[in-house]
Amino acid sequence: MAPVRNARYIFTEVPEEYPEPGRHFRYDDSQIVDLESVSLDGGILVKTLVLSLDPYMRGRMRPPSKESYTNPFRIGESLSGYGVGVILRSEHEAYALGDHVTYVDIPHQEYFVVKPNPFLRKIPSDAGVPWSLFIGVLGMPGQTAYASWKEYAKPQKGQTVFVSTAAGAVGSFVVQLAKLDGMKVIASSGSDEKAAFTKECGADVSFNYKTTSTEEILQKEGPIDVYYDNVGGETLDLAFKYAAKNARFIECGMISIYNKPDKSYPFKHLMEIIGKQISVNGFLVFDLVPKWGKQFYEEMPRLVKEGKIKFQEDRSYGLDQIGEAFVAVQKGTNNGKKVVVVAED
């Protein structure tokens, strides 16, 4: 069999602000691969089916000299991230032709070789849901919401939680976990359509922060006992201002500053941490999964299959769409979990 195209989406320049497709990263179809003869060296050859675009990925677009909790993307190499693929060849007994796998660091290209490792996971063939859910509600975003909520929210019935980016893959899950725990949920999102979705997820107060004042909502509907933060900056500062005594803040993301060159925000209300005895907890899902992953997979796949957990997926088709999809997630113009379908099964 002749070699075939192995198109990629490569990183080309570190951006200061929002990355621009064509400049900071771009589609490249110059490479080929021989699927029959490419060396596996004990590993597996995978055909990429669907890729996940997540807010944290912006942090990987940095100079390699800058330390952070993620690996930096390398100039000239494919982006990478969560995804699902199907095995074309295997040299490892635990993996077979046709098995589906999820992996945390699938290169953004049509085919890749990987060795079995703790982060490569087979998807049960009888899952009964689209593969893409394993990078969404049943994957990292779902685990993020679930594990951090269980670890830090200390939910109390009747208390109030404020969720930002509440229509997102993580936020919309948090809204539903909070409702399962009997809390009042204030949900902030960036469009009327998103606000309507957070309402469907059960939020008691849903608003579009672009047309409605966050401060007015929090003043009226607060104080807040839990703040689930995906945005940082001004919204976080307001959450401090309208926090209740002993509030728990769960720091999941700060997308409002990922694309700002100086990463700063002039906080006015940080002092409330003391007077209100707030606990602010940052976390990485990786470190919580050993504790909560088992319970997650015992509870959630069933609830999702039964339609008891709502979620939205926003699909693009084609590897050449990675750039636009990436930017959409950074700007919040996506509607639900952003995935790029690279190939059908």
Added chain:
Amino acid sequence: MAPVRNARYIFTEVPEEYPEPGRHFRYDDSQIVDLESVSLDGGILVKTLVLSLDPYMRGRMRPPSKESYTNPFRIGESLSGYGVGVILRSEHEAYALGDHVTYVDIPHQEYFVVKPNPFLRKIPSDAGVPWSLFIGVLGMPGQTAYASWKEYAKPQKGQTVFVSTAAGAVGSFVVQLAKLDGMKVIASSGSDEKAAFTKECGADVSFNYKTTSTEEILQKEGPIDVYYDNVGGETLDLAFKYAAKNARFIECGMISIYNKPDKSYPFKHLMEIIGKQISVNGFLVFDLVPKWGKQFYEEMPRLVKEGKIKFQEDRSYGLDQIGEAFVAVQKGTNNGKKVVVVAED
């Protein structure tokens, strides 16, 4: 017996920045009191001996409409705070003439009447240390350091703690608690004299932040596993930058912003909370004392009497010195726990 003078130090105007004696608060000797006939209504008459000046008191100089965790000072009335007094008359069986008491809210005046309440505490007559220690190392500042350290530091031998205002009443105690737990201590303070005192307390790295770059110290001596924060602002931001994974931040005070009109600081490194999985814990000593107070009083008075806990006291003499003493604490020009001796025993 004829009425005697009952001088006061009264609050006169809400300050925007540092308060000025004579303008925002002032000494007033216009009042008198008849010590024999003043009505006690079941309470006790106390002669004020020594008053405590603490950083948090700045927060009480605010318009009463503004909510906070402390009661605001009232225009035209005496300031108030921690202090020690001696009983001149009692109408309550639990208190007798000559007993010494500490109280959280002694009016800044020569004599006052108070009813027994949970915050009024008798000092054991055999304490064997100066009364003023009961508003210092054996009082609120000592309890603050002890309870918050026990609750949040999760000390591990060999880990590193950074303490700001490390020569202060709370900070110097924290330095010693951290050393008892086998940690490496980096101590920041505002003069060479103070830095020398933190060294005496056992700090491994002592520096004067006015002449030495905090960033250079943290870069060299960090990363830090615990940050004990008394200052907020830039120092807190640097602590985020040089924090270790799973760092614990204990938010005790933020004096760098108490006297700033807009209370803001442009934080650049708050995002580290997520990547480093930092927990930031605000607390009020009042709410921790029920849990840790007993242990504190079992351990600390003995250690203090044996000279095993170092502390510094900075005394002023005379109620008319309250204003200057108050400002000294806000500006950090005091050396050790600031007290004003109002009367000898």
